[in-house]
Amino acid sequence: MLYQNLARPVLFRIGRGDAEKAHDTTLRWLTRLSNQRQARNALIKVNQLSAPVTVCGIPFPNPIGLAAGMDKNGLAVGAWPALGFGFAEIGTVTAQPQPGNPQPRMFRMPRSEGIVNRMGFNNDGAQALAARLTAAPAINCPLGISIGKSKAVPLEGAIEDYLQSMRFLYPFADYIAINVSSPNTPGLRQLQDAGALRALLGALRQEGVRLAAGRQPRPVLVKIAPDLTEPAMAQLLEVCLETGVAGVIATNTTLGRDGVDPSEDAIAAEPGGMSGKPLTQVSREIVRFVHRETNGNLPIIGSGGVMTADDAQAMFDAGASLVQVYSGLIYNGPGMVRRSVRRYRSAARRGPQGSRTPQNS
Template identity: 55%
Template sequence: MLFEKLTRPALYRLSRNDPELVHERTLRVLGATAPAMGGLRRFSGADDPVTVFGLRFPGRVGLAAGMDKDGRALRAWPALGFGFVEVGTVTHLAQPGNPKPRLFHLPASDAVINRMGFNNSGAEALARRLARHGKPGVPLGVSIGKSKVVAVEEAVADYQASLRTLYPYADYFAINVSSPNTPGLRALQDKGALTELLAGLRATSVALAGSGTPTPLLVKVAPDLSDDALAELLEVCDAHGVAGLIATNTTLSREGLSPADARTGQEAGGLSGRPLTERAREVVRFIHDRTEGKVPIIGVGGIFGATDARRMLDAGASLIQVYTGFALKGPGLVRELNRALAGRG
């Protein structure tokens, strides 16, 4: 409550109501103060360990990709109560992303529209940072995507390059084929393209693992897929040993926006936040039912409180992630979710 009423409004005033500048300044502060935050974790909710796709998570609540693309505040996130952290989406080639402005707050709808376009410093830069500073102390996921300048026909090699570069550091990889902000990317969810991509990444992962167990590969799906398209995607994932699904990415739909946000809602990009709550849960339930509960799911989209989190787990998710809810409500949300989900088995 204090964050929502005082801290966030102050950040927006200091940052000239620019959401991306608020994001940047928040990351900068968290990165600078992370070394002094180690003792905070005990205040952020009870630990509740769970094992999912072979990894031991100290809690079910994770930070979604997009918040800390380049891993600049890794040690801060566990201190705030996150049981795992997903960095990225990172691409093989460094890229500036789409022109600004590209991040828009829709306050009446508890929503955000972004068309960031995978702005990041590249896989090599992230690998150097992880080699220098180490991992965060909780499971680390790395979301990888296609470099914008690389043709869709050459996407497999591009993803493989990121996988090779970051393989020593990731506890799991999220294969992002569902962002709406890179031209042609969502076409990689189609059966033929996804088959080729997953076959290539699986082969690379097995080769890099040697005699060890390959690092889990997860696929992040769009909320805009039809049931038939999602069912086909699940068949491809099953055929290529995908360890789990992340549901969902942002949506192109504008359903559920408040009339007060109608003008900003016309901005191009992916919508996240409260309007996505129900659809994300529907996709999680579809995946869970279709796979008979055999495929672990990370549920993400429109989680703003304990009820949302419990319903996501009831729909079939094993873990949850937050981004927009955390950005708008602050660290207290993580504590609330941890306490709500403690003892879920």
């Protein structure tokens, strides 16, 4: 209530007409928190609820995480567990630093609880992120790093571009997310095609073994688009299983515009990917499809349209092992993270028979 009645109105006024301003303001506040050890640790004790789970060999203090996109440059890595998150995924970062697309490039739809963005992987580059993480405070939760293709690199050079990012960031990541599904880098989604994806994942796996130097390689997960047809998604999952991918993240933002309040059609018409509440049902059904198609053998991080604790639990019920939040944090504040962990713990105590998705309640 404090967030919705006080903090959110202030942030939305700051970002009126340009949501990126509010995003940058929030990130500056959280960066300060990240750098204040005593305040950070005190908040971790209060906000991070225990619901331990192990996924892909990684122990997570709880299964609710921050999605990529919020902290592209790893500025506030120490703050995310202080808000209650059990893990955080930073990025997407590219091998080459790049400014991203022209501003404005992020738009809120408050009535729809949606966001349209065409950020275009704006980031300082993999080498700069590695330097920042070297000097960063203790993170106190698992860290995923999302890597993507530099815009200036043609598709035929994509493999080496991803490998460069992996080499810089491998020592800092508990897992590495491969972003081949953003709609905001021209041609990127072509890397979801079976042949291109098989070559990319094969090269990344080989490099991961080399970088691990005899230890267990870092898990690699693939982030998939919500706009794939079921046959295309089934083919993508087959490649993931063939190449030993540790799991998938479902899903990225969508090019679709279903579920938008008609009063916000003009905002929805902005080019870019849409996230938030309009994506809730779509992402959940894709998680359910992935779980069914892989017989539950491929761990899933459910992401997209997780706005409430019930949405998070519905993702778990659909087959997700972990859940990520982005738009839900913006619209409902960090309290929804704690509520989601409590909802998960309550469902776990009841067991499978007590866990229900909202639409079946």
